[in-house]
Amino acid sequence: MKKSFLVAVSIVLLACQQQTSSDFKKLYSLPKKLKEVSGIAYFPETNLIYTLEDSGNKNAIYAIDSKGKLAKTITISNATNVDWEDITKDKSGNIYIGDFGNNANERRDLCIYKVAKNQLNKDLASAEYKISFAYPEQTEFPPKKKELFYDVEGFFELNGYFYLFTKNRSKGFDGTAFIYKIKNAKGNQKAVKIGAFKTCSNYNHCVLTSATISPDGKKVVLLSHDKIVLFKDFKGDLFHKGKQTEISLNHFSQKEAIVFKDNNTLFIADEKTNKIGGNVYEFKL
Secondary structure, three states: OOOOOOHHHHHHHHHHOOOOOOOEEEEEEOOOOOOOEEEEEEEOOOOEEEEEEOOOOOOEEEEEOOOOOEEEEEEEOOOOOOOOOEEEEOOOOOEEEEEOOOOOOOOOOOEEEEEOHHHOOOOEEOOOEEEEOOOOOOOOOOOOHHHOOOEEEEEEEEOOEEEEEEEOOOOOOOOEEEEEEEEOOOEEOOOEEEEEEEOOOOHHHHOOOEEEEOOOOOEEEEEOOOEEEEEEOOOOOOHHHOEEEEEEOOOOOOEEEEEEEEOOEEEEEEOOEOOEOOEEEEEEO
């Protein structure tokens, strides 16, 4: 999400900044050059977080160490940052870039880039392949204002498939979100809608900005500006059929990125907006 974050909530931001939970703590500030972080992936073996920025920024991913220092910048030579909105990895440590930001719901070039693990030690890397996709339910570009369901800012990879969680930009926001499943394979792939669920009806508090799954595959967590949505006790990949719980972070900011550190601990990052944010936090479930 770009500058569309409502300035009107800046008063709320300042008020809620003081209401931090003991389970939600700031770890460090992000490097100043990274003003629009939109996703994070974590590598426990090196204790590095990999991140990226969204539209209008470089086609690069960045490695951040445990003190918030920029350890490495990796430019992806054959990928264009139209609107990179999330980053994830598979069990083998390959990284995936979600170029599926679609604020106006009018894009026809949605894709995901795979960057192989062996490219992460280079300054100039190349994507191994690109997965292109479209939403079968979308027939107008853009749709009517009450049907702006086709933006995505959160995904993860699991067992050879991507799972995308939509960001509802519809007029009359009611918290509806869709889950799409896409095969992790080169070329054009079909996006299959496997479910829908609802959060709350307040856009500023319940719009979804990132997604992650625990290392043991038993928990799925979705992020909003001041809370998380937790799914557990699900069967297979029917995450929305499990137990859904909303957990307040007691902290309001432009949170854009989330990833599991371990099965019970999350890393969360926010953009810097109105001098608030630009940090990485830890939250224990």
